[in-house]
Amino acid sequence: xxxxxxxxxxLADAAITVLAAEGARGLTHRAVDRQAGVPAGTTSxxxxxxxxxxxxxxxxxxxxxxxxxxxLASLAADPPDRxxxxxxxxxxxxxxxxxxxxxLAWFELRLExxxxxxVGALMERVLVAGFAGDVAYNxxxxxPGGAREIALFHYAMDGLVLDRLTVSIDPxxxxxxxxxxxxxxxxx
Numbered sequence: 001x002x003x004x005x006x007x008x009x010x011l012a013d014a015a016i017t018v019l020a021a022e023g024a025r026g027l028t029h030r031a032v033d034r035q036a037g038v039p040a041g042t043t044s045x046x047x048x049x050x051x052x053x054x055x056x057x058x059x060x061x062x063x064x065x066x067x068x069x070x071x072l073a074s075l076a077a078d079p080p081d082r083x084x085x086x087x088x089x090x091x092x093x094x095x096x097x098x099x100x101x102x103x104l105a106w107f108e109l110r111l112e113x114x115x116x117x118x119v120g121a122l123m124e125r126v127l128v129a130g131f132a133g134d135v136a137y138n139x140x141x142x143x144p145g146g147a148r149e150i151a152l153f154h155y156a157m158d159g160l161v162l163d164r165l166t167v168s169i170d171p172x173x174x175x176x177x178x179x180x181x182x183x184x185x186x187x188x
Contacts, residue, residue, distance in 0.1 A: 008046050011036055012060035015043075015053060020101035024112040024119075029053065051118060057105065058126055064102045065095055080142035086183045088143070089153060093175050096161045104165055145187050152186050 014036035019027045029043040032053070036042070047053035067075075071091055078084040096103050113123035131154070135147045145153075160178055163169060 007042075008056065009060065011038070011043050011046050012056045015057050016060060016064075016105045017101050019057065019108050020104035024108055024115075027053070051122075054109070054119060054122060058109065058122060061102055061106050061109075062126075064099060065106070067091060067095065076141060080144070082144060082183060082187060084141075085143050085145065085187060086180055089157070089179045089183060090176055092157060093160065093179050096157070097164055097175065100165055103161060107162060107165070149186055149188070153182065156182050156186065 011032055015027060015032045018031045018035050022031065027050075029047070029050075030040060032043040033040050043053070047056050075084065075088055075091065078087060109119065109123060113120040131147075131150070134150050134154075138145065138150060157179075160175065160182075164171075164175065
């Protein structure tokens with residue numbers, strides 16, 4: 001079978017669905033084959049090992065969670081103030097909550113990183129690079145807050161998103177209102 005990038009993407013998307021539904025223990029090459037509706041062995045042709053499959057998943061999750069270029073351009077055109085920071089965070093919350101499977105798969109990988117050192121090493125590289133990118137973007141855009149505030153927002157947003165994707169402590173509270181409160185309380 002010829003390798004192609006669209007098949008690889010299709011398999012990574014199927015793996016995201018499996019990981020979100022079954023957790024890390026359910027993520028096998030065969031389960032991905034079944035989810036994608038491809039012949040047995042197809043996934044292992046594209047992702048030779050579990051480590052390769054996990055790396056492919058992380059990359060695909062990053063692609064699916066990335067901001068749309070037009071949204072990013074619009075946000076970048078805003079003056080660098082608290083209101084702009086709020087719009088950035090609302091966009092992040094929207095992206096994390098719009099595709100439940102992608103975000104659940106991301107959280108599953110974070111949990112698996114706590115159990116398996118090889119996944120932990122992969123996730124550490126990705127998270128550290130992502131955090132550094134966030135800090136650099138914030139500085140380049142002239143947005144308020146520094147590395148500490150960005151870390152606090154990561155902690156808060158992870159909790160908010162986990163709450164909304166699982167059993168919520170207060171499902172009636174509007175996500176935009178929560179994000180606005182976080183900006184008010186966490187930005188100096």
